[in-house]
Amino acid sequence: xSRTYRVLIVEDEEIESSALAMMLKYNRPEMEDIRCAANGIxxxxxxxxxxxxxxxxxxxxxxxxxxxxxxxxxLLPGTAYFVIIxxxxxxxYAQEAMRLDVQDFLVKPIRLEDxxxxxxxxxQEIEQTRTQKEHAAYQQAKMDAIRPVLESDxxxxxASLRSNAPIATIFDFMQIPVVSGFVFTLRGEGIGGGLLRExxxxxxxxxxxxxxxxxxxxxxCVALSGEELSGTQIRExxxxxxxxxxxGGRPCQIGVGSVAxxxxxxxxSYEQAMAASRTAAVEGRPLVFHGEQHPEEQSSVADMAETAxxxxxxxxxxxxxxVMEQLQSFFQSVQLASSYRMTQEAAYWLYVMVIGNFPQxxxxxxxxxxxxxxxxxxxxxxxxxxxxxxxxxxxxQTGTGDVRAxxxxxxxxxxxxxxxxxxxxxxxxxxxxxxxxxxxxKLFRKHTGTNFTExxxxxxxxxxxxLLAAGEMSVKEVAYAAGFNSQSYFSKIFKKYAxxxxxxxxx
Numbered sequence: 001x002s003r004t005y006r007v008l009i010v011e012d013e014e015i016e017s018s019a020l021a022m023m024l025k026y027n028r029p030e031m032e033d034i035r036c037a038a039n040g041i042x043x044x045x046x047x048x049x050x051x052x053x054x055x056x057x058x059x060x061x062x063x064x065x066x067x068x069x070x071x072x073x074x075l076l077p078g079t080a081y082f083v084i085i086x087x088x089x090x091x092x093y094a095q096e097a098m099r100l101d102v103q104d105f106l107v108k109p110i111r112l113e114d115x116x117x118x119x120x121x122x123x124q125e126i127e128q129t130r131t132q133k134e135h136a137a138y139q140q141a142k143m144d145a146i147r148p149v150l151e152s153d154x155x156x157x158x159a160s161l162r163s164n165a166p167i168a169t170i171f172d173f174m175q176i177p178v179v180s181g182f183v184f185t186l187r188g189e190g191i192g193g194g195l196l197r198e199x200x201x202x203x204x205x206x207x208x209x210x211x212x213x214x215x216x217x218x219x220x221c222v223a224l225s226g227e228e229l230s231g232t233q234i235r236e237x238x239x240x241x242x243x244x245x246x247x248g249g250r251p252c253q254i255g256v257g258s259v260a261x262x263x264x265x266x267x268x269s270y271e272q273a274m275a276a277s278r279t280a281a282v283e284g285r286p287l288v289f290h291g292e293q294h295p296e297e298q299s300s301v302a303d304m305a306e307t308a309x310x311x312x313x314x315x316x317x318x319x320x321x322x323v324m325e326q327l328q329s330f331f332q333s334v335q336l337a338s339s340y341r342m343t344q345e346a347a348y349w350l351y352v353m354v355i356g357n358f359p360q361x362x363x364x365x366x367x368x369x370x371x372x373x374x375x376x377x378x379x380x381x382x383x384x385x386x387x388x389x390x391x392x393x394x395x396x397q398t399g400t401g402d403v404r405a406x407x408x409x410x411x412x413x414x415x416x417x418x419x420x421x422x423x424x425x426x427x428x429x430x431x432x433x434x435x436x437x438x439x440x441x442k443l444f445r446k447h448t449g450t451n452f453t454e455x456x457x458x459x460x461x462x463x464x465x466x467l468l469a470a471g472e473m474s475v476k477e478v479a480y481a482a483g484f485n486s487q488s489y490f491s492k493i494f495k496k497y498a499x500x501x502x503x504x505x506x507x
Contacts, residue, residue: 008037368385
C-alpha cells in the first residue's frame with residue numbers, strides 16, 4: 001500500500017492558493033489531504049489539528065509574515081517539512097529560511113516541474129525519517145518484550161552466588177547507565193507484583209532506575225544511578241521511601257546494603273541488605289541500614305553466605321549427604337549463639353540465599369513459605385523441613401521435573417493460540433501460569449525451538465493470510481483482526497514472513 005501525505009498551503013491570495021491545491025490534487029495523488037490557510041492565525045490552528053507532513057508557506061501574509069509563522073509552528077508538536085513561497089527571491093529571506101531549517105524556496109509563479117522536484121525530494125526525506133522511526137519503534141518493542149526477562153535474570157544473578165554472570169553486560173544491553181547503586185530488600189504483608197511496580201515507580205520519581213524480583217516472599221530491589229551516590233544520600237532517600245510506603249498503607253521491614261561502585265559489588269550490597277533485613281525482622285524495625293546490626297550479626301553474614309555457597313554446590317553436584325552436613329553444622333552454630341526465634345530467622349535467610357540460585361523453582365518446585373519456617377516448634381524439625389525442601393532440588397536435576405515442564409509449555413501454547421488476537425505477552429502468560437518470566441522464556445525456547453515473540457508473530461501472520469485470502473477485509477482491518485497494533489508494522493512483518501506485501505498476497 002502506497003504512502004500518503006498531508007499538505008498545508010498558507011497563501012493569502014485565494015486564486016493562487018486554489019490553483020496550487022488543484023495542481024497537487026490532480027498531479028500528485030499521494031498528497032491525499034490538502035488544506036489551505038489565508039493567514040498566520042488560521043494556519044496555526046490547522047497545523048495543530050492536522051500536523052501536516054509538508055507546509056508550503058507564503059512569506060507575504062497579512063499581519064504576521066510567513067517566517068514568523070514557521071517560527072511559531074516549530075514550537076508546536078509535529079515534524080513538518082517547510083517550503084517557502086515568495087514572489088521575489090530576496091537574499092534576506094533565504095538567509096532567515098536557512099536559520100529556520102526550511103527545506104526549499106520556490107519563486108512565484110510556481111511551475112509544475114518545480115513543485116514536483118521539491119516534493120520528490122521531501123518525500124524521500126520523509127520516508128527515510130519514517131523508516132528510521134519504525135525501525136526504532138520495532139527495536140524498542142523487542143527490548144520491552146525481553147526487558148522483564150533480563151531484569152529478572154540480572155536480579156537473580158546478583159542475589160545468587162554465581163560470580164560469572166555478566167551483570168554489567170546486561171545493564172549495557174538494557175541501556176541503563178550505571179555509575180553506582182545499592183540493593184535493598186523488603187519483607188512484610190502483601191509482597192507481590194503490585195508492590196514491586198509501586199517500588200519501581202517511587203524510585204523513578206526519586207531519579208533512580210530500579211529493577212527487582214520477588215524471591216521466596218522477599219522483594220529484592222536494585223537501585224541504580226548514573227551518578228555517584230553517597231551513604232548520606234541513600235539514608236535520606238530510603239528514610240523518605242520507607243515513610244512513604246507506611247503512609248501509603250504498605251508497611252515493610254527494609255534492609256539496605258552499602259553503595260556499590262561497580263556491578264560486581266552489587267552482590268556484596270545484596271548480602272548486606274539481607275543481613276540488615278534480618279535484623280529489621282528480629283527487632284521489629286521498619287528500616288535498617290548495613291552497619292547498624294550488632295557486631296555478632298555482622299560477623300555472621302560471611303559465614304551464612306559461605307554455607308549457602310557450599311549447599312548450592314552440593315545440590316548442583318547431586319550430593320545429598322553434603323547438603324545434610326552443611327545444614328547440621330549451620331544449625332549447631334546458630335543454636336549456640338541465638339534464641340530459637342533467631343535460629344528461625346537465620347534458617348529463613350539461609351534458605352532464601354540458596355534457592356535464589358535456582359530460578360526454575362518458581363514452576364518445578366514449591367518453595368517453603370515464611371510461615372512454614374516460623375511455625376516449626378524446634379530446631380530439629382526446622383532442619384528436617386529445610387533438608388526435605390533443598391534435597392528436592394537434587395531430584396529435579398535428575399529429570400523428574402520434565403513432566404511439569406511439558407505441562408507448562410503446553411498450557412502456554414494453548415493460551416497463545418486462544419488469545420493471539422489480543423494483547424497477549426510473555427509477562428501476562430507467565431503471571432497466569434504463576435511462573436517466572438525467565439523460566440517460561442527458557443522452557444518455551446527449549447520445547448518449541450523458537451522464542452515466545454516469534455511464535456506469537458507466526459500465529460498472527462498465518463491468521464492474517466487466511467483473512468486476506470478471503471478478501472472480505474481491508475489490509476488495515478486484517479492487521480487489527482490479527483492482533484497487530486499498527487498497519488505499517490503489520491505490513492513490514494507480513495512481508496518478512498510471507499515474502500510479499502499484504503496488498504499483494506493472493507493466498
